[in-house]
Amino acid sequence: MPKCDRASFLIGAAAGAAAAVLIQKQTSESMNVPPEKVLKKVKDTFKQNGPVDGSWIQMKPEQVDNNGFSTLVYKGGISRPGEQGNEQFEFSADAKTGTLLNVQPV
Incomplete structure (x- = not known):
């Protein structure tokens, strides 16, 4: 050549x-499912138990290791009125499916 x-x-x-x-x-x-769509899905789930005051979501998914499995997730938060004042929750959702994986009170 x-x-x-x-x-x-x-x-x-x-x-x-x-x-x-x-x-x-x-x-x-x-x-990946758009983060706005994931946030709407999570808010709709929370609204089944009452109104939502505020919400946020990270626009870029992050890699999370869960029991040896690596997953891309969006992290975010929800606040809603409760009996003792405002209740706040953090959540993680699968970036590929939008499925809610974890919810924790703050």
């Missing part, structure tokens, strides 16, 4: 590999 063809091949291969990595990253990120 002439020197010129080898260089062209290597440049093409490097460009192809870089494009593949970029496409894979964008595809994996786009497979």
Whole structure:
């Protein structure tokens, strides 16, 4: 293979590999449920037991290790009126499905 063809091949291969990595990253990120949709689902669940005063969610999911299994989750919080004043809860939800995984009072 002439020197010129080898260089062209290597440049093409490097460009192809870089494009593949970029496409894979964008595809994996786009497979997550949007955080706004997850927050609405969680709020709707809480509203079954009364009104919700406030809520928040992290816009970027984070990797959490749970008993040896790694999962991408959104973390957030909900507040609602209670008998003793405002009640606050933190939650985590699966970023791929939007399923509520954990709720803890604060």
